[in-house]
Amino acid sequence: MDQFTFIFDILLPALMQGLVITLQLIVCSAPFGLVLGIGVAAGRQYGGPILSRICKMFVLLIKGTPLLLLLFILYFGLPSIGITLTAFTAAVIGFILCNGAYNSEYIRGALLSIKDGQMIAAQALGMTRAQAIRNVILPQALRRAIPGLSNEFIYLIKYSSLAYMITVVELSGAGKNVATKYFIYTETFMVVGIVYLVLVTITTVAVSILEKHVSVPGTSRSTSAAQM
């Protein structure tokens, strides 16, 4: 079997299946990771003393736990207390928790950078704090958090490969299976690497388009984006 046949007839079809799983993992995790990040950041910043402490603890806990360990707990550990998850679900939950915790840090930083006057002006018009956060503070903070959030999204693309460790055959796992079956490691993992690189490149381009799209005219951010 020549290299050409291996790559096109065996490797790529197998990787395609893995890629679909990887994309499913990402699509199922990222939106909830974003929502969780917003919730935790807002809870920390605007919640009462109890809620903000809970949010802080959550972030610390997730930051302090290796993601692999978290996945092991969710998949192998939870059944012992009667909760059995499919491998895919366990992976998605793990990714949401991890992604959400780190997202919340970027969003919190962005919330802190919004001047008090924005909240004061909103409240002076009769908005509740919740209305002000939703309509005035978050739209500005999320724009500022885009670089950090996109970074975190790129991490997610790559750490989704850890799902293989709890039996989800995603992109890396599919590559690994092919490689061990045919004893062809270098080519296989190079191709797998290229697929990740393509995913990351697409993300990067999409983010810069998004950033341009939501940039506010007249601000330094919009002019620097225009120069890029």
Add this chain to the structure above:
Amino acid sequence: MNSNNIVLRVEDIHKSFGDKEVLRGISFDVVKGETKVFIGPSGTGKSTLLRCINQLTIPDRGRVWLDDEEITNSGTRINYFRQKIGMVFQNYYLFDHLTALKNVELALLKVRGMNKEEAREKALTELRQVGLEDWADHYPAELSGGQAQRVSIARALAMDPEVILFDEPTSALDPELTREVLEVMKRLAQQGMTMLVVTHEMGFACSVATEILFMENGVVAERGTPDLLTHDPQFTRMKNFIGQFNSYRGG
């Protein structure tokens, strides 16, 4: 509304930050259509006083009424009162991510629950009031300070307030832009808007104010009509302050 046409009543407001007593018992009534001007040295509590009126700062003691309804201790109804009490800030505080039009629209949509067409119509009307209809689609970062301040006045006007609080609305502006903002305010006063204005613009104060209140060390030290102030020799402290201020500005 009561027989005296009193829109706003402020009674014995006290406020401390830590052990620093900033407001030490301030009382006054505001009659409909009146423009009260507050002057006084920096740090004397003028901004704190305005914020105590719409409860952005909660006073330690004292009460505030709007149209005979108590604002202080009004719970969640405060959001209703805040609609009725417009506020304009030294640094405009426009919502940076929204166009001039959307700045004016936002509270109409979210607080007053207007539909899109109504809100847009109303917002455009208010922008026309301050001469900025043509700038409706510009963002705050694209506006001059004077334009930004006029948008913030339009934003306050849109809620149909009974009274507007101005906290040094022109202090961040150079003289040219100061004039365009003061002209808008003067016109509002002529149209019968009730206003409380903290300012250092004595020209404006003397021509528009129904009463000038001189604040010092957390109390109203002297008060009177502009006419009285300029002719009555008893108002020494306020004259002193204005004199110093003018010579500082002139020099």
